[in-house]
Amino acid sequence: MIEGSKVLLVDDNVEIINILTDFLTLNGCKIYKASTGKEALEVLSKADLEIVILDVKLPDVNGISLIDSIKIKNPTIGIIMITGYHDPNLIVEAMKKGASDFLIKPFEFDKLILVLMRVVRERGFLMEKQKYIDTLEDKKKIELLNRELQRRIQELTTMYHISNKFNSLNILDDVYDRMTQIINEVMDGRHCGYYIVDSENKELMLYKELGDGNNSFDRRLTISDELIKEVRTTRKHHITDNKIFLPLVIKGENIGFVVVDSKGNGRYRNSFSDSDIFFLKLVTEKASTQIENRMLYESLFEGVLHTLTSLITAINKRDLYTEDHCKRVTRSSLALGEMLKLDSYEKDVLRVVGPVHDVGKIGIPDSILLKPGKLTPEEYEIIKAHSVYGEEIINRFEILSYEAKIIRHHHERFDGEGYPDRVARNEIPRGAKIIAVCDAYDAMVTDRPYKKAYGKEEAINEIIRCKGTQFDPEIADCFVELVMHG
Ligand SMILES: [Fe+2]
Secondary structure (H helix, E strand, C coil), rough: CCCEEEEEECCCCCCHHHHHHHHHCCCCCCEEEEECCCHHHHHHHCCCCCCEEEEECCCCHHHHHHHHHHHHCCCCCEEEECCCCCCCCHHHHHHHHCCCCCEEEEEEEEEHHHHHHHHHHHHHHHHHHHHHHHHHHHHHHHHHHHHHHHHHHHHHHHHHHHHHHHHCCCHHHHHHHHHHHHHHHCCCCEEEEEEECCCCCCCEEEEEEEEECCCCCEEEEEEEEHHHHHHHHCCCCEECCEEEEEEEEEEEEEEEEEEEEEECCCCCCCCCHHHHHHHHHHHHHHHHHHHHHHHHHHHHHHHHHHHHHHHHHHHHHHHHHHHHHHHHHHHHHHHHHHCCCCCHHHHHHHHHCCCCCCCCHHHHCCCCCCCCHHHCHHHHHHHHHHHHHHHHHCCHHHHHHHHHHHHCCCCCCCCCCCCCCCCHHCCCCCHHHHHHHCCCCCCCCEEECCCCCCHHHHHHHHHHECCCCECHHHHHHHHCCCCHHC
16 A cells, blocks of 8 residues: 655654665655755756655754754645654644654564555545645636626626727717617616706706606706715715715716616615726717717718808809709709618718709810700710719719719619619619719709700600619619609
8 A cells, every 4th residue: 555655754864864875765665865855855856756754853953943944845745753852742733734644663664564555545535625625626716707708898898888889879870879878788687867957056967867667756856965066076986865876978078967867667676886887988988089079070970961062153154054953953862862771971971962063064175065056975074074063063072982982983774784884783883873862963954055845654664764874773763763753
């Protein structure tokens, strides 16, 4: 049973070392030797040993006091003390420190073997126990890590959800409305809302609330001095009466408050966790950024619309036909957009594109643009360039790049035989296809110096005839429906 055990002998008595070495080697042990405490610790640092046979009296150190250092290096090692004197106090002290047994010199080899066997067995149990403790601790650590990981995943998923919801906001969507919806989702259905600050009356006015239908917020709330002070100085949240108030700050000004009640889904909660507050702050920050972006966009857009209006006036001064034509095309393309159930962004695009779709005609000489007679093929080629000129002009306004694209393609045909790029079907933006039908119909039903206007029925038949070649069939059908019954 002791065969193969690695044993360190620590004694300054060479004779004892030699005798023990011979005897234990015969019994299959691997022996290491040290004559001082210092040497013993050095050996222990290098080899993974199982048993130390340690003399109490060493030249440099007391063997008992060495036990602690040995156990630090190797907690499961078995220590057998040897001494020439029977001193019960010494034995108790050594056992307390973790020695496994005590042998009084001279001892019989049989007794040594028995002690060694017991220590080896004990050490086996100890190792087993240590392994069990390690496994348990590892399990606990893994469980903790798993819980932390789950929490982080949940947190990241919620953050992604919040960002995604805000990023998908359309320019015409109500930010406050969406913000309240997101808070309701993130706060697990708790009753929430948004109050606008009425600084003049020192009041909060309820703009929106969302919850389980059992609760309702006051329409108006008086702003407490405490809240004003807290928001001004810290911009932090404020909890009162089981409700949390978070300021919405735009350009340094507190314009409103997100409010969440601890009640929700029939459950009553008394507090808000750190992660609740973190997500609420994230939502209000995202909403603030959205609102600031919109303000910037609107001021840019206003400037752009102003410039566009001047452009339209300039075009109209040259050619009265274009002015009325553009007005009619805008009106009918918006009506068509409505029938085709375009979203609000696409309808806005048509509203901008309609009046300026022929802005490129500004680059066509009067002699061609205002020519009373029929155009020669060369002149027609020059006229055709107006869609590309138009795109170039509108592209100068960075925020109108999509509108510019529609202007470029408003003379493309569904079968790819149009201009300037001869693109077909789905390669043509939907807005351009809508403008194309409305533009063609209006040109047909209007008198020009060189051609008589078609009658309504005749023009409708022409649209039907050209559906699938010049016009997108679905859009052409819808347009015919609009003209006949709309
Ligand atoms: Fe045109």
